[in-house]
Amino acid sequence: MTENDIFCFSPGSSESRDFEPLVFGVTGLAHSHIYGMCDGLIKAGAVLKCVYDKDEAAVISFKNKYHYVGICSSEDELLEDTEIKLVACAGIPSERAGTGVRAMTAGKDFFTDKAPVVSLSQLEEIKKTVCRTGARYFVYYGESIDNESAVMARRIIKNGVIGKVFHIDSLAPHRLNPENRPEWFFKKEFTGGILTDLGSHQTQQFLSYTGNSDAVIDFARVHNYNFRKYPEFEDYGDFALTGENGVTGYFRIDWNSPDGLGTWGDARMIIEGSEGYIELRKNCDIGADMSPNRVIVVNSSGIFAENVTGKVGITYFNDLIYDCNMRTETAMAQSEAFKAIELAITAQNFADKRLRSCRL
């Protein structure tokens, strides 16, 4: 077995996908993830037509980057534009579901930053709206779909290089930079808490890597260790779950990365299989040159390490555009996007209940 067998650097499908360009609008600029979402769509061929946000400063910043974008004076104006087929949104998390319902009801597909909803009741409303309208509710689970090491891991697992996956550990610390965060960021009613927010990245990856369509939350904790000046804020959370097929997972997320790291976080994932394991040093390698996308595979043939930046490609956005046009589910199954956030919120509820009982 050689590096080439392990990392199989074939490009994604080059299937011809000639359609009328997908035209999209943007509403919800509260989180800067909107730029990653728009860049991904535009690079894949979609056309950004117009933007609306009640925050005028945010709209000005947005137009500074995308000079050609039209500015709508209301959400209604944007949603009434029949040329727009998709609405992209990185609004305040608690408002995403409402925007999504209005967009889908107006006949658009919807592409939201994670967390896509902040409560199980919002999730139910979204599911009903998807059924009623036939629209799609895409979610930007960036740590999985917009990270080349994560995409590479899916290929390696699929090719049987580590046998049958039986456990996943994921450690995803983040740097807070509190002075650059808006007020809503520290209020739980707006974010849903750390497990709802950052945890949904993790549950989605668990489902994707283990082939599960459901799981049980075994345990979850949240804390505020180091930012007591924000009483509702959670700077730490972890949880354990077991998939329907018996595969187990543990996930720790926090906002305590030190400034000296020089990047947003040192996210790691270790995927254990019956024949070997994969470590993803997703965003940097503190023991090497700090490059992102380091993938290390250990199996019976030996140890294989590779930096996969630029060698894998991100197909999610092309697939999303294809799905909008063809009504397929190639980018991510709708059920997976929903189950991921359902599990994350269930973990959050578990931790919240535990915290309340600890305080009694």
Place this chain on the structure above:
Amino acid sequence: MTENDIFCFSPGSSESRDFEPLVFGVTGLAHSHIYGMCDGLIKAGAVLKCVYDKDEAAVISFKNKYHYVGICSSEDELLEDTEIKLVACAGIPSERAGTGVRAMTAGKDFFTDKAPVVSLSQLEEIKKTVCRTGARYFVYYGESIDNESAVMARRIIKNGVIGKVFHIDSLAPHRLNPENRPEWFFKKEFTGGILTDLGSHQTQQFLSYTGNSDAVIDFARVHNYNFRKYPEFEDYGDFALTGENGVTGYFRIDWNSPDGLGTWGDARMIIEGSEGYIELRKNCDIGADMSPNRVIVVNSSGIFAENVTGKVGITYFNDLIYDCNMRTETAMAQSEAFKAIELAITAQNFADKRLRSCRL
């Protein structure tokens, strides 16, 4: 802040410790850890006098390494030797407590491989015997006391380099090599299960790094994923706990390291503090040259990586000899050695109960 400030390569205490050499005997050769235990003691100045084991082949192997060792014809002969002050033992785990009670009752200190006992009732008996006899029941928690990166981590924490510790993750996979393991290794009545065995390394490190004298087990799981031919065997376990001071921990241990790794396991520990974190790549670095004892510190000053092999030294055995002579507790507090195994067994019991309820 520089590498030298972080890693503070000062040698351990050079305090003069001139005593009559400590004479020790060995009984219990079931696990090869006995060689690490003896080598450590001998290097620190103790004198190996004699050995007893009912397994004659094991005694011959032992004498092949230590040519000068005397062979006793019974445990009684060894325990009646008044020159012997300490008995070292790596017997079958379930038999260590019994041997320890007999040794302490005969007026010896006792030095056992982990797990030092396999049940809470054995632990109670040991505690009573320690109280009754005034003897010491030392435990060879090798991953902590006989690993230079682990020793370095204690220094770094003590020097405040990462602020106040709030969470520890430890991932300690092991390679099984089933064909080289004795029958008892796969029977739970002899080992106490994976959390009792390998887990006690982890709980001891948690107590040591976080300054806790007690903790609560929040959650635990055990499984047999890949070795179903040994029905009682557990190849996987994990658990979460919370210390009295609120510090949290998660630990995953397993027997699934692939042969291609080339060493017994890729043990990692990440210690998170309010001002930074430490990663220990304890036994190898799969992303570098596979050297053990790689210590990486990230804090507000930057990223500092160092291979500490040969730069820290192991003082545990010198301290143990000092404690035998002076009746002090410099090597490890007796209460810490006991609490570590109590927590590990409590985690095992949690997981066993969970497994039974899952099977209903």
